[in-house]
Amino acid sequence: MKLFPYIFFFLLYVFSLQAEINGNCKNYGIYYHCKTSKDDIRFLDIFRLKMSKQLSEAVYGEITYELTPMISRKPIIETVFPLTTFSYDGYSYRIVDLKDPLVHRGSHIKVFQNLDRVMLSLNLPNCDITLGRQPISFGVARAVSPTDIITPYPYYTIDSENRIGVDASRAICSFSDLSQIDMGVVAGKDAKVKNSLMFISPSFNVAKNDIAPIFIYFKNNYLLGLNVQRPIWNMGFWVESAYVFAGTEKASIKNRNYFSLSTGMDYNFTDSIYAYLEYHYNGAGTVHKHNYLSNLFQVAYFEGNVYLMGKHYLIPSINYEISPLWNLNAVLFMNLCDLSASFNTVLEYNIVKNTYLDFNALINIGSPNSEFHRFSDRYYLAVRYYF
Numbered sequence: 559m560k561l562f563p564y565i566f567f568f569l570l571y572v573f574s575l576q577a578e579i580n581g582n583c584k585n586y587g588i589y590y591h592c593k594t595s596k597d598d599i600r601f602l603d604i605f606r607l608k609m610s611k612q613l614s615e616a617v618y619g620e621i622t623y624e625l626t627p628m629i630s631r632k633p634i635i636e637t638v639f640p641l642t643t644f645s646y647d648g649y650s651y652r653i654v655d656l657k658d659p660l661v662h663r664g665s666h667i668k669v670f671q672n673l674d675r676v677m678l679s680l681n682l683p684n685c686d687i688t689l690g691r692q693p694i695s696f697g698v699a700r701a702v703s704p705t706d707i708i709t710p711y712p713y714y715t716i717d718s719e720n721r722i723g724v725d726a727s728r729a730i731c732s733f734s735d736l737s738q739i740d741m742g743v744v745a746g747k748d749a750k751v752k753n754s755l756m757f758i759s760p761s762f763n764v765a766k767n768d769i770a771p772i773f774i775y776f777k778n779n780y781l782l783g784l785n786v787q788r789p790i791w792n793m794g795f796w797v798e799s800a801y802v803f804a805g806t807e808k809a810s811i812k813n814r815n816y817f818s819l820s821t822g823m824d825y826n827f828t829d830s831i832y833a834y835l836e837y838h839y840n841g842a843g844t845v846h847k848h849n850y851l852s853n854l855f856q857v858a859y860f861e862g863n864v865y866l867m868g869k870h871y872l873i874p875s876i877n878y879e880i881s882p883l884w885n886l887n888a889v890l891f892m893n894l895c896d897l898s899a900s901f902n903t904v905l906e907y908n909i910v911k912n913t914y915l916d917f918n919a920l921i922n923i924g925s926p927n928s929e930f931h932r933f934s935d936r937y938y939l940a941v942r943y944y945f
Contacts, residue, residue: 577611581622582944584717591935598632598934604717608675616682622675622723625660633665651708651724652691653749674723685731693721694728694744696759696772697798698785699820701873701889702838702866704800705772705783708744708755712865713891713900714920716938736763752778752807761785777861778805790823797821804857812856817841818864822873830879838871845869847896847927867929870894883908891930898924898931916940 583605590598608622628634649655661669677690695710697703703710709722728742739760746753755777761770767788774781783800798820804813822836842858843866844850850867858864875889888903905917918938924931 577609579607579609580945581605581607582942584940584942586716586938586940588716588936588938591937593931593934596632598630600628600630600634602626602628602716606674606720613678616680618679618681620675620677620679622673622720624672624674626670626672627661628668628670630666634668649722650753651726651744651746651755653725653745653747672722674720677723684733685729687727687729689727691723691725692728693723694726694742695721696757696774696783696785697820698768698770698787698796699798699836699838700796700822700824700834701836701875701891702818702820702840702871704798704818704820705774705781705785707774707776707781707800707863710863710865713889713902714933714936716918736768737761746777772800778807779803779857779861780805781862793823793825795821795823802857802862806857806861808860810855811860814842814856814858816856816858816862816864831876833874833876836873836875838866838873840864840866840869840871843867843869845895847929850927850929850932866891866893868893868895893924893929896924896928898922898928900930900933912944914942916942 584603586600586602586604588600588602590600592598603626605625606622607624608620610618610620613619656671656673658670658672659668660671661667673691675691677688677692680687694708695703696705696707701713708724711718724744726742726744728740730738730740732738737760739758741758742756744755744757746755755774757772757774759770759772761768763769767786770785772781772783772785774783780803781800783798785796785798787794787796789795799818801817802815804815806813817839818841819839820836822834824832824834826832842856842862842864844853845868853867870893872892872894873889876887878886880886885906886903887906888901891900891902893899900920900922902920903918907915909915916939918936918940920936922930922933922935
């Protein structure tokens with residue numbers, strides 16, 4: 559395993575010969591307004607380099623690497639980095655990985671690295687097979703997806719453009735234009751079964767209903783889920799649900815089964831205004847705000863990647879294309895039990911071709927000890943450049 563970095567960089571050099579190279583550079587200046595301690599300021603850069611190559615008519619290869627330096631006024635807590643995921647096990651579905659952080663200068667300056675893609679895709683007439691480090695996500699819900707348990711994006715995600723890559727073998731086989739089966743194995747640390755995940759999800763259409771049941775085994779737990787979406791008049795409608803049978807072997811985590819569900823509707827009011835409204839039920843959560851922290855020690859939060867603390871949520875969102883150069887996106891998470899809320903809005907401006915300027919505000923409100931009152935307000939200014 560110690561030879562892994564050297565093997566990777568050798569493959570990177572060989573693969574880069576005549577490969578198509580592109581990527582992006584994102585620069586963030588972030589201000590955190592903390593309710594219980596001093597405010598914090600962070601500067602974060604994300605350099606992403608992607609090399610892809612069509613090796614033959616049916617075979618495609620890709621290698622993607624990220625380098626992320628961070629400077630913070632307050633100590634940097636590695637367990638909440640990267641900012642693209644809440645998961646305690648953000649990188650747990652990888653057999654082996656590069657050293658991280660790459661550079662460690664005290665607790666205020668660090669450089670993280672992420673080998674995010676190393677994959678080969680084989681496109682057969684009725685089946686697509688992908689091997690290696692790749693993005694995998696599940697579900698049809700817009701805001702909170704009960705079946706998306708590998709690397710979900712929480713509401714406070716800063717950079718959600720690329721899903722974190724995991725080590726997997728995946729096959730998607732089609733039987734007709736409206737039916738297919740998606741199945742695969744996602745390997746965890748040292749490729750041990752107790753650290754890994756397996757899934758199978760057939761999908762089909764019945765009377766304009768797109769139906770996709772899903773079965774997932776993960777870390778000795780079992781998930782049974784169902785995704786349904788269909789049009790209703792000019793609106794889209796969806797229901798996504800999951801029941802988890804907990805069976806972890808970790809003594810510090812409670813084996814508590816849980817059910818979760820998301821349902822909602824979306825609508826294009828005009829060519830420039832899109833909105834949705836989603837209700838989410840989090841069976842792993844609690845209705846009592848004083849029990850939020852003690853309730854976290856269960857499979858849902860440590861292995862199922864649940865990140866909400868309450869039980870009932872209402873989530874409206876709107877995306878407004880103000881002009882071809884300006885775009886506004888806003889989403890509101892409302893905890894219906896403790897009446898706290900988190901409002902996240904991003905105003906995007908296309909400065910010149912391939913260059914964007916983002917203004918973000920994440921504002922949390924609620925009474926003391928309520929869910930969203932616990933978290934800092936966040937504001938950032940970002941510049942994104944794509945090449």
